[in-house]
Amino acid sequence: MGILITLEFITEQGTHSDADSTTLILPALSIGNVGQFAVDLLVASMKADRVGFLDSPYVLPCIGNGAYGPVPQGQLALPLEAYELASNGMALIQQRSPVVKGRMIEFAKKWQRIDISSGSQMHYLSSTNSDGTDDYCERLGWKRLQDYNPNQRSWMYLSTLAEGNAMLEDRLPFEGELEEEEYYYPSLPFAALFSCFKAKALKVTCLLCYCSEGDNTPDAFHLAEAACKLLGRSPSDLHGNNNDNWFIPVSWKTVYGSPADMSLF
Numbered sequence: 001m002g003i004l005i006t007l008e009f010i011t012e013q014g015t016h017s018d019a020d021s022t023t024l025i026l027p028a029l030s031i032g033n034v035g036q037f038a039v040d041l042l043v044a045s046m047k048a049d050r051v052g053f054l055d056s057p058y059v060l061p062c063i064g065n066g067a068y069g070p071v072p073q074g075q076l077a078l079p080l081e082a083y084e085l086a087s088n089g090m091a092l093i094q095q096r097s098p099v100v101k102g103r104m105i106e107f108a109k110k111w112q113r114i115d116i117s118s119g120s121q122m123h124y125l126s127s128t129n130s131d132g133t134d135d136y137c138e139r140l141g142w143k144r145l146q147d148y149n150p151n152q153r154s155w156m157y158l159s160t161l162a163e164g165n166a167m168l169e170d171r172l173p174f175e176g177e178l179e180e181e182e183y184y185y186p187s188l189p190f191a192a193l194f195s196c197f198k199a200k201a202l203k204v205t206c207l208l209c210y211c212s213e214g215d216n217t218p219d220a221f222h223l224a225e226a227a228c229k230l231l232g233r234s235p236s237d238l239h240g241n242n243n244d245n246w247f248i249p250v251s252w253k254t255v256y257g258s259p260a261d262m263s264l265f
Contacts, residue, residue: 009082011052025227026093028190032211037220037252038227039094043083044068045224045247048092054080058107062097067251077251088233104189105161108196122226123208125190127198134205140229145208147185154186155195162192162199205230221246 025042027035042048044067059079066075083092099107122142126134132148149155185191190206197204207226211219224246228234 009052009054012050023089023231024091024093026193027095028188028193028206029095029098030188030190032213032216032219034209034211034216034219034223036095037217038223039092040067040249040251041220041224041246042227043092043094044249046085046088047247048083048085048090050081051084051091052082053078054082054093056080056107058100058103059095060097060100064096065251067094068249090231099189104192105158105196108192109162122222123210125194125206125208127194127202127204137205137230142207142226145185145206152186154183155191158186158191158195159199162196217252 025039027039029035056079062079064077067077077096079095079097081094081096083094084090085092122140123145124134124137124142125132125145125148126137128134130150131144132150133144137144150159190208194204194206207223207230209219209223209226
């Protein structure tokens with residue numbers, strides 16, 4: 001099964017994309033940026049090749065220095081980048097900036113034929129069964145997202161939008177109730193992606209872990225390890241370092257700003 005992406009794709013000069021890649025790992029942006037950090041670890045450690053860029057009017061523009069490699073190479077990093085590890089039949093997307101407010105459904109509808117992955121306890125949500133459960137994930141010791149209820153009003157609304165049976169309203173029909181706990185998860189980016197992929201009858205699994213704002217690099221290691229387990233591979237198989245050590249991207253050195261000038265103290 002090839003990966004079909006309906007966003008505009010620009011091929012990296014001098015590279016070739018493998019149309020037979022069957023699994024795509026995609027971060028769903030949320031609190032703490034753990035999904036993005038986990039993709040950073042996977043791309044850097046697997047030495048995945050950048051094969052191109054995606055252009056979407058629904059993602060805010062940004063630009064920066066290259067994120068990977070032992071030292072910065074002056075290679076520009078863009079909002080949506082595509083990486084590939086052809087030997088494992090795997091592709092990864094790194095998303096560096098958020099979706100435009102109110103455009104998450106339109107953004108999610110642009111993806112097709114994709115498997116996605118994003119505390120110490122891992123949680124999951126799968127399209128395998130209607131109640132979100134998956135026997136394989138359960139055997140890995142993970143817990144299904146407890147508050148998922150496909151019959152709850154906000155999840156049903158997302159499904160209706162994803163199937164194209166309703167128009168996106170400026171004000172969600174349950175917007176005034178978002179402070180209630182049962183409406184929190186459907187309001188997050190992963191929920192729109194999950195609903196749109198599920199509406200296309202695709203096999204999709206979301207990996208979730210709880211975190212807070214701050215230094216979430218330990219959570220990123222945990223989520224990256226979980227992605228490896230889901231794929232049935234050990235981290236050493238993927239990053240090829242002949243041990244279980246992950247390769248830390250150069251961009252992490254100043255992710256929370258440059259160190260203080262100690263001559264000031």
